[in-house]
Amino acid sequence: GESVGLHLPTLSVQEGDNSIINCAYSNSASDYFIWYKQESGKGPQFIIDIRSNMDKRQGQRVTVLLNKTVKHLSLQIAATQPGDSAVYFCAENPRNYGQNFVFGPGTRLSVLP
Amino acid sequence: NAGVTQTPKFQVLKTGQSMTLQCAQDMNHEYMSWYRQDPGMGLRLIHYSVGAGITDQGEVPNGYNVSRSTTEDFPLRLLSAAPSQTSVYFCASSYSPQGYEQYFGPGTRLTVT
Numbered sequence: 001g002e003s004v005g006l007h008l009p010t011l012s013v014q015e016g017d018n019s020i021i022n023c024a025y026s027n028s029a030s031d032y033f034i035w036y037k038q039e040s041g042k043g044p045q046f047i048i049d050i051r052s053n054m055d056k057r058q059g060q061r062v063t064v065l066l067n068k069t070v071k072h073l074s075l076q077i078a079a080t081q082p083g084d085s086a087v088y089f090c091a092e093n094p095r096n097y098g099q100n101f102v103f104g105p106g107t108r109l110s111v112l113p
Numbered sequence: 114n115a116g117v118t119q120t121p122k123f124q125v126l127k128t129g130q131s132m133t134l135q136c137a138q139d140m141n142h143e144y145m146s147w148y149r150q151d152p153g154m155g156l157r158l159i160h161y162s163v164g165a166g167i168t169d170q171g172e173v174p175n176g177y178n179v180s181r182s183t184t185e186d187f188p189l190r191l192l193s194a195a196p197s198q199t200s201v202y203f204c205a206s207s208y209s210p211q212g213y214e215q216y217f218g219p220g221t222r223l224t225v226t
Contacts, residue, residue, distance in 0.1 A: 043203050045217070100171060
């Protein structure tokens with residue numbers, strides 16, 4: 001079945017360093033991907049998205065890379081700040097599931113002072 | 114705009130009890146959905162709606178009912194609560210029928226004893 005997973009459940013980085021959070025997906029028919037940030041006690045918050053016809057998309061301090069050959073997605077956060085500490089989820093739209101998304105289990109990012 | 118609101122924030126039920134989790138959005142979004150989030154797992158879709166009067170099942174619909182009588186509201190009903198339904202429940206909405214860039218509510222933490 002479809003699955004979206006993350007290689008690392010936890011990630012610790014020094015403040016100011018760059019962070020890379022990885023995600024693997026299994027459905028090659030997925031055509032749209034989103035990264036969400038979830039702070040403790042809150043709902044997920046949209047960070048950035050990418051369509052399958054793109055390899056890279058940049059936002060403010062964040063970049064998402066998509067490698068369709070190996071079905072891999074990554075989120076890069078530049079100059080990581082304490083406010084970036086959260087759980088990050090990738091989600092894919094497998095198309096054969098209506099308009100809905102399959103979420104990965106999440107990676108907890110901890111920013112060390 | 115208040116965005117997506119959910120009530121209650123916390124709830125404890127006994128096995129067999131029923132209750133309704135409320136969700137409302139003031140963004141005039143057509144698409145709304147309910148997810149549950151369990152420890153160490155990503156969000157799993159329970160039910161969704163693409164517009165008033167239209168609902169459909171998600172990945173884990175058993176034990177839950179929904180209805181969509183208005184664009185603004187999308188309540189989730191637990192018919193006969195079970196300990197397996199202990200979870201955090203999130204409601205989400207989006208403007209696009211493709212469900213892109215969903216806005217999430219703050220969540221309801223439900224414990225069934």
